[in-house]
Amino acid sequence: MISYRRGGKGAYAVRRISQLLPPRGDESLWLWVSRTLLLPLAKSFALVVAATLILLPLDDHIDGQLVPFAYLIPVVVAATRWGFWPAFAAAFAGTAIADFFFIKPYYSFWVADPREVIELLVFLIVALITSNLAARLKRERDVSHAREQEMRGLYEFSRQLAASFTAVDLISAVQDYLTNTMRRRTILVPPPAMGGALGGGDDLPARVVEAAMAMMDSGGGLSRRTLADGDSGHVWLLQVASSDTANYGVIAVDLDLAGGEAASQLEQQVETVLAETIGRLRQIDVGYALSEARLRTQWDVLRQALVGNVSHELRSPLASILGSASVLDRVPAIRQSEHTRALVETVQQAAKRLDADIRRLLDATRITAGGVCPQRDWVDPVDLIDRALAHKGATLVSHRLAVKISPDLPLVRVDGALIEQAIGQVLENAAKYSPPDSLITIAARAEQDCVVISVADEGHGLTVTEQDQVGRRSFRGERSHKATPGSGLGLWIAQCFVTANGGMLEARSQGAGLGSTISIRLDAAQGAVAELVGAEDE
Amino acid sequence: MNKSKTAILVIDDEPQIRRFLRAGFELEGFTVREAENATVGLKSATLNQPDLIVLDLGLPDLDGAEVLERIRAWSSVPIIVLSVEADEMQKVRLLRMGADDYVVKPFGMAELLARTDAALRRYFRGVTKDSIVRAGDLSIDLVTRVVTVGGARVQLTRKEYRLLHVLATHAGLVVTHQQLLKDIWGSNQIHNTQYLRILVRKVRNKIESDPSQPRILITESGVGYRLETNPSETKFVRSPVLAEEALST
Structure with missing residues (x-):
């Protein structure tokens, strides 16, 4: 008050x-x-x-x-x-x-x-x-x-003041009060970004405008000052109206008095009103930030509930199916018969594929909701490839696989689980869009300050325009639409996970039908390996 | 150990999961008890003294982590946790709280049986007094500190041996990065994962036939390492061209 x-x-x-x-x-x-x-x-x-x-x-x-x-x-x-x-x-x-x-x-x-x-x-x-x-x-x-x-x-x-919930309302309220009740000409000089003076400021003395602009430029320096306009003999009181996050301009009040005791009292009174206004402005700002944060929290809770629920509702029955099939797979009577064994195998494969699809959807939801927060730590690229191969092994059985890893690769600082998932998606993609028995080569090499992990296939390849589109959500090569089922989410997820870890995903192809290479670039630890080899042991 | 006398307590609220776990364990000769919630589970754990507990984390009446903590307060019975989420932080937390290992749903019976065997073996090692741990070609004698691969002795530095020793005492079970770092370098190096990565790479060069595709010293991403005691049981089939291609590079 x-x-x-x-x-x-x-x-x-x-x-x-x-x-x-x-x-x-x-x-x-x-x-x-x-x-x-x-x-x-x-x-x-x-x-x-x-x-x-x-x-x-x-x-x-x-x-x-x-x-x-x-x-x-x-x-x-x-x-x-x-x-x-x-x-x-x-x-x-x-x-x-x-x-x-x-x-x-x-x-x-x-x-x-x-x-x-x-x-x-x-x-x-x-x-x-x-x-x-x-x-x-x-x-x-x-x-x-x-x-x-x-x-x-x-x-x-x-x-x-209390009823003003936006900065604009507030400034017009103070303008109103100073103009009508205290009978001071009050003008808001808006920040340069918003253009000329508002509120009847056309005849504002040039010196006042200049001083107001200088106050806004100084940024957080002087927030209130008085200024004597030489031409008219009026004294102006200038107050920067800004909060921690926004600048609304400078409130200029014409005190209209050359000096003396009365002037200083009036000045004090106007100052008090302005101080009150600025206080309220900050409050509004904080309130706004708070409500913003509350909204975000609510959205977060909702998203987590959704993701958690989908994860539970869909994956729980799948866990029962996969578990039961895996038990059947161990029953001697079933293993002995080729037919029943093949059936159990089919159930297991189908359930695994379904699980991978659900996982992809969950990942996509996480990414869309901005929920990817990588837990980065030092990881050996060899492990990343090995784990990705272990997870996606089943989808690669009908292809030939070559692994080419340069010795003494530097470590990378990434979220291992995310990058493994990304490599796995790229591998799965290669297997999906290249003919059976063709060769898939996964390679890793050090290159300047990076580790480059690449997956090359002998599949459909990509045209120049398609190369640019790879990694967009739901992108699928034109020709593969008819040939292969899929959501087109895989590479997009891979791209998002790699980018979240400060890396880059690129697609290269010699052209349609000539196969394609997807490369994942990750920042490498600078010269760390050589140092560590010395440091880690006695 | 005699499996027919080995009792397993399954605490899980989903009847389908309990059903296949019972079938899977009984097929291997274990005795199985079931509990559909934490209260019954805790009671059964106290009354029946099972040799191993399979604990689901998503129980209706009590948080799985809470159950774990209560059991650990008075018993060192092996506990394998079933978790739905592939959340590394959670796994590490559970392991620190005393879980012997974890399996992420959906999982296959083979994987759970391997964990169960490893946990039981570790639990009963004190009884059998077997000082040699074997993993494929690798054998580690915990008493004489002799490490051999295919019968040939391997020279290891002190830290390299320490790594194998810690993993061997938990053979088949996951050991967290933090625990390894603490056991090898001391508790003030607990966050320097990079030391561990490099040490593992050096050990793999000495014990793995192909260090770039480790079969014995296995990485558990974001969690730790595991000494695979049954490395022939690979999780997927690799095409034969693999070896040739790898050699040609």
Whole structure:
């Protein structure tokens, strides 16, 4: 909430500021003077005249000594409504008129009876004291009224602040408050990226704009300053409106005063309002980040539930099928018969393939949801290839396989499980899209700062356009659509896993029908092997 | 060991899984008890004192890891964990908590039997006092520290022997990277996996017939290493061209 730094003067300071408010908008000085000074005087005189007009017909019926006291009424009314000076004027005017009309000799300012001179003097003194008292009362009422107004304005402002949930709302609320309640011209200078000044800033002095831009450029340096515009003599207060994550521009407030005590009080007041605004701006920002994070967490939970559920619902029955088939495979009676053995084999193979497909779908879901977080550690590339071959061995049985691994390969720092999976997908792909009995060569070699693991087949090959598309989700070579079933996810998953580990997957082919080579490039440990060979043993 | 007297307790909530596990184990001559949840499982483990427990992690009433912890609080009975997820971190955690080994669903009976045999052998080694561990051509004498391949003695450095020794005492079972690093280099090197990778490569050069396709010192990705005691039982058939091609390079 708004907190004011109040000096000893307290409410007085507030009042002075509100009294010092300059002419409203386009009001000229003359109009202002007549509004605040001449009009009340005229009204006071009018009251005195009205009192006279009422008293004249009654003159015969009332005691002349009471007349001056009837003139106390306009004096008190003027004092309570317009303050001391109109009342002061009314007191003298009343004295003069009473003397003129009601005290002998009539129609002259001369007083015949010395007693009546005293009466008139007593009236004047009473009138002056009364007007002073009434005026003080009025002043106090004015002060409390001004305070109330001020408080209501602030309350309204803080309500608006609390109700602003976006930075734009907030800035327009503060602009509104400063312009309408405090009557300061307030302009938002937006960041350069968003283009020219908003909020009627066309006639903003060039110096102010320059200073605002400089404040935004300095980035986190100066966030608030005052600036005297030499041409108009106005003092501007500039406040950078930014939070930790975003910059909304600079709020420029025209203080319109050259200096002095009142100016510094006003400046303090505007500063307080701005500080409050910036505080709220940060809050909004934090709130936004929080709700963003909450949303992400909810999405994460949902995704994990989905992946976990699919994994459980589909893979559990498969585990029973595969397990049962593997037991059957060990039963002597079944093993003895070629037919039953072949049947069990078929069940096992089909179940394994299904499991691989589900695994692929789960992997794809994980990747799409951004859930691949590699646990990187030092791994021997030899192991990666060996494990991939072990997993995918069954799918490679109808092909000839050559393994060419250079000796002394450097280690790579990757998530072994992910890269094995990637190599496995590439191998499976090679087997799927090349004829039975053709040769599949898996090789690994060191190359500059990389280890390159490549799988070459003698299959359909790829055209130039297809080479670029390999690794996109659901890409499948044109010709293979008819020939081989598949989801086209395999290479995409491989690509994603390799990239997640800081590697690269490339496809090369001499052309259609000439086979293709998929290479996986992984960053190698620099000279680590030689060092480690020395370091690891005694 | 006498299998007919070896009792296995299967704790799994899925009846289909329990059914094939019972069939598979009984086919090999084991006695099988079943428990469909953790409560029954824990009770049976206490009352019947099984020789080995096969524990599923996805139990309805209690987290499998919790069951593992409770059993380990009073018993060193071999425990093999059945896990659905291929989550390496989880495997390492379970092994650290005292599981002897794990099998990831879906799995074949052969794989589970191999783990079971290895775990039982390790558990009963104290009784049989057999100091020699064999894995294919390789034999490791844990007492004399003599390592031979096909009868020929192999010269190993101290760390190389230490690696084989740790793996041999867990023959057939997985040993985590952390445990190996701790046993060989001490607990302050527990994160330097690269030392282990290089040491394994050197040991493979001495004991494997083809170090690029290891059959004895097997990698368990993201988890650790395993000394395969029955290396002839390869998991897939390799085409004969493999050897020729490999030689030609």
